[in-house]
Amino acid sequence: MSGIFGVMTTALRNVFTVRPAFTTMILAVIVYAALYPQPYLNEALRNVPIIVVDHDGTASSRDLIRRIDATPDVAVAMTQPDMVSAERAVHAREVSGILVIPQYFERDVLHGRASPIALYADASYFLIYQRVSGAVNGVARTMGAEVEAARLIGAGVDTGLATAASDPMPLTAIALFNPQGGYATYVLPAALILILQQTLLIGVGLIETSTNSPAQKQQEPQAGAIQTLLGKWLAYLIIETPAFVLYLIILPYLCGIPRLGPFIWVLVLAVPFILAVSGLAMAVAAAMRDPLAVQLALAACGLPFFLLAGFAWPNEAIPEGVKMFAIFIPSTSAIDGIVRVSQMGAMLSDVRSQVLTLWGLALLYGAIAVAINARRAAGYRAALARSATVAD
Numbered sequence: 001m002s003g004i005f006g007v008m009t010t011a012l013r014n015v016f017t018v019r020p021a022f023t024t025m026i027l028a029v030i031v032y033a034a035l036y037p038q039p040y041l042n043e044a045l046r047n048v049p050i051i052v053v054d055h056d057g058t059a060s061s062r063d064l065i066r067r068i069d070a071t072p073d074v075a076v077a078m079t080q081p082d083m084v085s086a087e088r089a090v091h092a093r094e095v096s097g098i099l100v101i102p103q104y105f106e107r108d109v110l111h112g113r114a115s116p117i118a119l120y121a122d123a124s125y126f127l128i129y130q131r132v133s134g135a136v137n138g139v140a141r142t143m144g145a146e147v148e149a150a151r152l153i154g155a156g157v158d159t160g161l162a163t164a165a166s167d168p169m170p171l172t173a174i175a176l177f178n179p180q181g182g183y184a185t186y187v188l189p190a191a192l193i194l195i196l197q198q199t200l201l202i203g204v205g206l207i208e209t210s211t212n213s214p215a216q217k218q219q220e221p222q223a224g225a226i227q228t229l230l231g232k233w234l235a236y237l238i239i240e241t242p243a244f245v246l247y248l249i250i251l252p253y254l255c256g257i258p259r260l261g262p263f264i265w266v267l268v269l270a271v272p273f274i275l276a277v278s279g280l281a282m283a284v285a286a287a288m289r290d291p292l293a294v295q296l297a298l299a300a301c302g303l304p305f306f307l308l309a310g311f312a313w314p315n316e317a318i319p320e321g322v323k324m325f326a327i328f329i330p331s332t333s334a335i336d337g338i339v340r341v342s343q344m345g346a347m348l349s350d351v352r353s354q355v356l357t358l359w360g361l362a363l364l365y366g367a368i369a370v371a372i373n374a375r376r377a378a379g380y381r382a383a384l385a386r387s388a389t390v391a392d
Helices: 002-017 019-035 059-070 083-091 105-110 126-154 159-166 183-210 214-219 225-255 263-288 291-300 302-308 320-326 330-344 348-391
Strands: 048-054 074-080 097-101 118-121
Touching: 002 019, 002 183, 002 225, 019 183, 019 225, 048 059, 048 083, 048 126, 059 074, 059 097, 059 105, 059 126, 074 083, 074 126, 083 097, 097 126, 118 126, 126 159, 183 225, 183 263, 183 291, 183 302, 183 330, 225 263, 225 330, 225 348, 263 291, 263 330, 263 348, 291 302, 302 320, 330 348
Parallel strands: 048 074, 048 097
Antiparallel strands: 097 118
């Protein structure tokens, strides 16, 4: 037991004395916490500017423009008399869409004929396209239903029947788990877990490769390979627990992200996640040995880990072979499980597979690190024995 606590004390000291590791595991975590959520504080995209080309110039077309401008998602920045001027504004990135109201729009609407309006929206950015098309489509449907109801009432149909006939299946949309429909609620919880993984991976890898010289090994407490692993795991749990509290309790509270589950359940997933990530880092460091190589390799894995996590790109659209590989990345199960528990109010029984997967990865990577380090230690002892024999 004393060997485990000796290794833990040494590992904690290394976190603060190995400068690259301290920068990654402590300073970077604080800097990311302060800066990363800033672009998402507005939560939802509002008042996307569009341009209107009104070929009709009637009271009905102006009423349509006024209603669209009144929506929270779209703002009518300007009107132009022709498409050439409107296209010039889009190419200059002054607006993100063009709404074209055809000639005789009011006449056709009042006569009960279809008068389609045309919307050209910037689809290169899906959030902008979604806001613009959703706002214009909603206003057009509402105005069309009102016109149809007024026409039926004028023809002598009962008001209730006319309203029901113009909109026979009204839709009531309720956003589950993301009531504001915002991007921060969707992306921040998963991205914060990825940040914790990358900082821990690189930090542990730097510690393991920066303290593997023979002189430094002699100064470390004498302990078996398993005791060494357990001691280091305890140290990294102590270091990462405050980071998890900051990232998964304080930051979601400050950013207004919904939280439906108790934090104690999040810790049930956080513990094997930290052990799995640190075990993976120790295994990689034991195999590569060079601090620069470890830092470059683990940093380069950040974007693939982000894409394989299943939230930037839908998990259902990822090939099965790639999803099988993604299981071996701790963040894949951790993001799925922690988001379900903290943001969606899932029970622990609902994330049993994620918990078991994380514990399995922790044991797997821990065993690999123990095996590699034990083999290296045996080789080191054999080399010392040979040198002592030669000296004799």
